[in-house]
Amino acid sequence: MAFVPPQAGYDRAITVFSPDGRLFQVNYAREAVKRGGATAVGVKWKEGGVVLAVEKRITSKLIEPSSYEKIFLIDDHIAAAPSGIIADARVLVDRARLEAQIYRLTYGEPVPLTVLVKKICDLKQAHTQYGGGVRPFGAALLMAGVNEKPELFETDPSGAYFEWKAVAIGSGRNTAMAIFEEHYKDDIGKDDAIKLAILALAKTLEEPSVDAIEVAYITMEDKRWKKLPREELEKYLNEVLQEVKEEEVEEREEDYSELDQNY
Template identity: 45%
Template sequence: MQSSDQQAYDRGVTVFSPDGRLYQVEYAREAVKRGSPAVGVAAADAVVFAAHGRPRSPLMEPDSIEKVHDLDGRLGVASAGHVADARRLVDYGRQFAQRERLRYGEAPAVEPVAKAVADQIQESTQSGGTRPFGAALLVGGVVDDGPHLYEIDPSGTPAEWRATAVGDGSEAIRSHLEAEYATGLDADAGLSLALSALEEGADEELTALEVDVAVLDESGFEAFDRDRRATALDDADLSAAS
């Protein structure tokens, strides 16, 4: 049972507990941990996203589960947590990118988009009548100075990573990335690393039906179809590629 003091601080997202905690933000982080995982790897010349989308029923069309999103043809997002919350944030990121393109006559870099989405998330932690977004995002792309990958958690904190993961099993996935990541990976090696790390956090073997993959390089955002996902799993020596 929760103490009456903790229950009081649970009732509002804008109220800090005496030990400096926002309970609703912590609960949002727990919602992310229950979501299927997503992995991002910044290689030497590309950013790679791989995500596991588990259908709730064998009657669902696996391709309808979107875990990796194109923002503006150059930048991409991978998400974990509440799908509806993630889609709302993806739409905000797309609108921001288009506004920046119209205002300045050029496409925005990764950092401004990531921080704008983070500001939108943070706003929900200090406004009455709202709740935090129950989603975490990985935002990445390749700009003039190379690949960049940002993680944004439900508190609205952005941080740049070389490789990271969000969602269920993210601790095991991140441990695998820490052990196997090496500076200077090319895109193919980064993809194999992302898929092998994703399998570390999965309860079952990965299949091309349930994996979402995208590579972002200087030519832009490229989402893999089912055949290319199967090939990528084979190349990573992950046997369940059908």
């Protein structure tokens, strides 16, 4: 009879705590988001709006780019950007769309984002608690929209959720969050918020390009999500890349001046 390591029992059952109080399958779901998921970022701005930007990993030139959707419209005023296992994310998006329509038919008004986020996270949490052949969703979602104010939430595979001013999920999270910590300001405007989101993505990409990035935004005035046209995205990206080059030149000049002073 083969030896089964003590951890194996906790590894195989999603509803069983290990002796140190962990659910291994939930941790593995988080790793699926970190390692396998393209980066997605969100930024709120002062005047009243939110921008979502995602990395599009198109693995073949034969794929139709228009079929590779990475920002999903939940309702007119709510959108989601996933990272992790996209098949899992699609199930969550479909559930969110259903819940949004149920709320609209029941109450005759758009669903508040906080209500929708809680419902989706309740579903995620249920998959960490009950057996019967289910597993945690291997996807995190950035859910953003406007009701009385702009809101931006991160939903974790465990079912936890947090509201952010600027946040990133996926493989480039650490790099993007460091950029947000350095550059985000409470009085940031729309253009700067879009550029900051693109900068955070560009820093996580080996070769930033218009085809590798998708951006959408919503304002308090329109309360309707709009995809950033290719021409505008190219303009913002070129501005960001130019600023990055100028910063790199300044940093090199500072390094050279320090060396000269040392000598």
